[in-house]
Amino acid sequence: MDFQTLCTEDFYARVSGRRGCGERRVTEELRREFRRSEGGTYLDHAAATLFPESAVRNYCEDVSTNLYGNPHSHSPSSRLTHDSVERVRLRILQFFDADPEQYSVVFTSGCTSALRLVAESFPWRRGSVFSYLTDSHTSVVGMRGLASALGAVTLPVAPDDLRDGADEDDSCQTPHLFSFPAQSNFSGRKYPLSCVTGIRARRLYPACAYRGQWRVLLDAASFVCTSPLSLRQCRADFVPVSFYKMLGFPTGLGALLVRSDAAAALHKRYFGGGTAAAYLSGEDYYVEARSTTDRLEDGTISFLDVIALNHSFDALHKLTGGMRSVQEHTFALARYTYLVLSSLRHGSGRSLAQVYAHGHFESASSQGPILTFNLLDAQGGFIGYSQVDRMASLYNIHLRTGCFCNTGACQAFLGISSEQMKSNLQAGHVCGDAVDLVEGRPTGAVRVSFGYMSTFDDCQNLLKFVVECFCSGAVSVDGGRIQAALRHATSPSTSTDTSTDTSTSPRGPSTDEDRDELQRESQSHRDEGEELQRESQSHRDKGEEPQSQRGGAYTLSKIYIYPVKSCGAFEVERWPLGPRGLLYDRGWMVVNGNGVCLSQKREARLCLIKPRVELSNNRLQLLAPEMESVSVPLETEAQSQICLSKVCGDRVETLDCGDGVADWLSRFLGQTSRLIRLSPDFTRGARKRTGRAAASEVSASLSLVNEAQYLMINVSSVERIQRLVQRREQALSEGSSVLDVQNIISRFRANLVLSGGGGAFEEDEWTHVSIGDARFTVSGPCGRCHMVGIDQESGARTREPLLSLSELRGQRKVTFGVYLSHRLPENSRTPVFLCRGSSVRPVSLPRPNALPAPP
Structure with a gap:
């Protein structure tokens, strides 16, 4: 039995005792009621289920009359x-x-x-x-x-x-x-x-x-x-x-x-x-x-x-007929998903998932439609739930990660002692953050849950996502587990079974450990992603000097500013530095009718808006397809309306740019929108960081950026990603379009692009960078999300390059590029410029036990 066989309605019917996905009439009615979820897979019903459109429509009519x-x-x-x-x-x-x-x-x-x-x-x-x-x-x-x-x-x-x-x-x-x-x-x-x-x-x-x-x-x-x-x-x-x-x-x-x-x-x-x-x-x-x-x-x-x-x-009554029907339907979906997920194996033979459950999903009387698990790599190591969450967003799959406000169960299933919990807190991990692995052990898990409007397609989408993103080598299936589950399905237990499946127990290894160990020892190869990952890490091996000390000159090859947050890039040849970064970078942002910042995550068409800063006539011009251009002054009039907004949790004071540009944005985006800019009198300080750069980090003032004043990427690193994208695409489909280097550069939305130098990912080791006469402090790596999947020229969404980047980075946080901060000289009246073609001189971490560099 193979994975494709498991992803059929016939197999679903055998496992669940339910034929197919229900009556076509009901399916069509549900589709009409939940049209807003089309194109996505919503699997977070335990947190909040979806409401049918008719309920809101009838309620509005009620309170209106x-x-x-x-x-x-x-x-x-x-x-x-x-x-x-x-x-x-x-x-x-x-x-x-x-x-x-x-x-x-x-x-x-x-x-x-x-x-x-x-x-x-x-x-x-x-x-x-x-x-x-x-x-x-x-x-x-x-x-x-x-x-x-x-x-x-x-x-x-x-x-x-x-x-x-x-x-x-x-x-x-x-x-x-x-x-x-x-x-x-x-x-x-x-x-x-x-x-x-x-x-x-x-x-x-x-x-x-x-x-x-x-x-x-x-x-x-x-x-x-x-x-x-x-x-x-x-x-x-x-x-x-x-x-x-x-x-x-x-x-x-x-x-x-x-x-x-x-x-x-x-x-x-x-x-x-x-x-x-x-x-x-x-x-x-x-x-x-x-x-x-x-x-x-x-x-x-x-x-x-x-x-x-x-x-x-x-x-609820009209669409389901009652809660017993809901219970049967949701349990059938959860049982099927549990059975398939728990039986999947990497090419190495190791389990792909560790499921946390009591029993084997035998009966709806002892198990609800909640499935909690962690994914494992081909060597049996845990994959952090933040990485799973990030990749799920790329597939438009909505799930939950963490401990779900249930520390007791989380500790029991994951084997975390109270002392470890306290230690993790002292190390900076708190509920709801992205610290998913501590010393290789998970701090939480991934949870999917089903509602009455969930479908067999939702199960398929989840399972195919897991296999496509996290399975190493050809996926295989544990046939013995399948057969055992089918025997359970023939005569399901009606009692509350508290026995624990050893493969999903909060204690102890998988029951397949011995067999997996033998298969691991005989494994003769690793997939392309693992090979590239080792290659990309080779320059950091112990005893090897940082590559920046082995020669290779860097050049500043491109300079981009993004005047309007989440809108298109504006490439320049020479540009002044301001107190908040490149002058006018992320000085404006678009908000919706409720004053909430719009980003490409919510509205991909923002990338089609191309801002241009015209220093000569003091205007910001906005251009977009099939729209006449519109412009606003670079310095907003004093009588502009003051409004409060938030950027990455920070409160910012902004000024409204007027009804003219608001109407232009609303027509182009198809929703009520306004353009606001950061008040020149408001100071937004950078957040304090921890880690290697914290001690030397300068006190920086931010514009409307997310994290830091500047974002820098290395073309050699982009080329490494592009090669992996090319290999993956060629393996999946001959003749498929492959992202070129410039397309990938545009998706990472950096301010500064470097070329030349020694090799890929050297920038991960840098602590300072001098570009021309300006010196910058490296504030840390830039964490990446599914926004890099948006083509900056068309607004189309793709799964690359995040898939390849995630594969390359492995279990670590998926990062690409580094943040920089800079402080202008005090009382200096001479403007500081960055120029394309300037030399770049990085300073790297010293090699352990190495002698300090001479002055």
């Missing part, structure tokens, strides 16, 4: 709002099969807000226990801060420690709370809902070990997105949910479902609008509202968002 007022008033519009909100509360209870006499729906701003509400209102006292499963979301773990402050003891419990215990009768009424996820947001593992009864009855650890009255918080945020939940069968005390995860729209709205007897125990210390039946401002007198919802909902709820839920529930 009905008058909704504040529900706390008594006017006709207010009564309409009140009645509509109450109808939605009942609908939510019906959706979760909850008895309206037993449960109340308290609206919150999200699931996290619902959890905080419980933590703030629970009757903690000295001797209380707040216990939670270690496989819990950050928002659950964060409840311990409030609980501990009020005298409670925190008790984290590992999943394997949930066990039966002695049931002892006692009359102790000390309140305790246990929280566990119905479904892990890290691995998709489903925990038995019978835990609710076991904890409440004190038959299950930890409840059996601590006397008192135990309540259960069931974190259902991940579970209810794709699975049915009946609160008549699972009588949890508190159930927080998030509606954008379930329905996609509206966002910023969640709810806490509260059992009536548990609600009576909740008492808020703060009271706000609507929560009080009566109070006095002159003395400490306050009476709570009787209704659970009234006393727990602060102020006026987001009533228009609540009304939107009606239309989202309508669309």
Whole structure:
């Protein structure tokens, strides 16, 4: 059985028990509802699912034709709002099969807000226990801060420690709370809902070990997105949910479902609008509202968002027929993807992926549609999740990377100790950053998750992407794993299987390790990318002098400025240096109707706008295909409107360039756009860096650039990339168009292009560069993303050269070119110019143990 056979609907049907991808009528209807996702592969439904267009369309018609007022008033519009909100509360209870006499729906701003509400209102006292499963979301773990402050003891419990215990009768009424996820947001593992009864009855650890009255918080945020939940069968005390995860729209709205007897125990210390039946401002007198919802909902709820839920529930039912259908469909996709991904092998025979799961995706009752994994190279080393994320963007695949706000599960599966976590933090790694490997070990993983609108094509796109980008040699398939999974599919288990597949365990190596080791020893070759990677690193080997000391003169061959951020380049022969870099470089940028900076990542047509700086008449001219040119003054008038914007997280003060150029941009880009420029009175400092250049880095002022004043690339390095692109393209298809050197140079959007010298990637070792009479400090390498896949002359998107660059750089961060900074001489009245053809004199890192250079 080969990879092509696995990528067929027939095989999908064998594995999943479902024929094809569903009825063609339903598929076409879904396609109409989610047209905005065409051309992409959205696999991040566990973070936020997609909303159908009809839900938003019907909601807009609703609020446009009905008058909704504040529900706390008594006017006709207010009564309409009140009645509509109450109808939605009942609908939510019906959706979760909850008895309206037993449960109340308290609206919150999200699931996290619902959890905080419980933590703030629970009757903690000295001797209380707040216990939670270690496989819990950050928002659950964060409840311990409030609980501990009020005298409670925190008790984290590992999943394997949930066990039966002695049931002892006692009359102790000390309140305790246990929280566990119905479904892990890290691995998709489903925990038995019978835990609710076991904890409440004190038959299950930890409840059996601590006397008192135990309540259960069931974190259902991940579970209810794709699975049915009946609160008549699972009588949890508190159930927080998030509606954008379930329905996609509206966002910023969640709810806490509260059992009536548990609600009576909740008492808020703060009271706000609507929560009080009566109070006095002159003395400490306050009476709570009787209704659970009234006393727990602060102020006026987001009533228009609540009304939107009606239309989202309508669309969900119409498109799916119910949550059981959603569960079957999404699990089938996840099971198929798991089976194929976990069976893929490099040409060396080693596994291509390490999947983090409990069991083998046997049953939808024990596993949700979440698949978390890390990719491995042909030698068994981990590939950083940031590199996977970057390459996925090139294929327009949307997924999630990191620890997904679930440190406990991340530590368990990846084998990271608490000491290592602290050490990683001290080394600079924090949640959400791109530090994906520390000493070769992953700090997080890649997660894909499915929704009811996901298709078999989405699975194929992901799997083909993994093979095309990360498989070394001819891909092969572990047939034994396939056959074993097919046997499971014939008679799927309905129990919650907590056994761990050794090949996907958080501990220990793959079960194929011995066989892989033999195949690795007999491997006689490496692919072209690995050969080039070794070649490109040879100049840095120990004991070898930096190439800049072995001869070869560099010349400044090209100078580019980019007056408007993300627009086309303006090539010059001679240009003055300013306090923020090349004069007028990235002095302007285009923003959309909401004032958000537009880049080629969002709007590739920006590259077709060609700015020209006309120093002689003090104008910035913009040219674009089939448009008359437009110009603005280089120095914006003093009366221009001041606006605040952000560039790479930095707040910048800008000036608006007027309606004329805004209209020109809006017509060309097909969306509301404006041109703004950095205020001359605003100073934006460069961020402090770490590493080898930090000590000598100059204090630089930035324009609207992302990272540094200047970006420099080496033509020899470009040629190395171009050769690899050529080899890859020729291997895939004879006669296919290959990017030439100049095309690749334009994609890297450098200010300074060097030619000559000793060889490729020498610039990675430089600390300083002198060009003519100007001296620059190397600030570090430039990290690259899928923006280099945009042809700067046509706006077309391609996967090269990022594919080849990623292959060449290997597991490291994908970088190309180096940043430079420069500070003009103080009180100097003589302008400093850069000229094409100037000599370039780099200074490299000294060789270890080498004698210092003579003065």
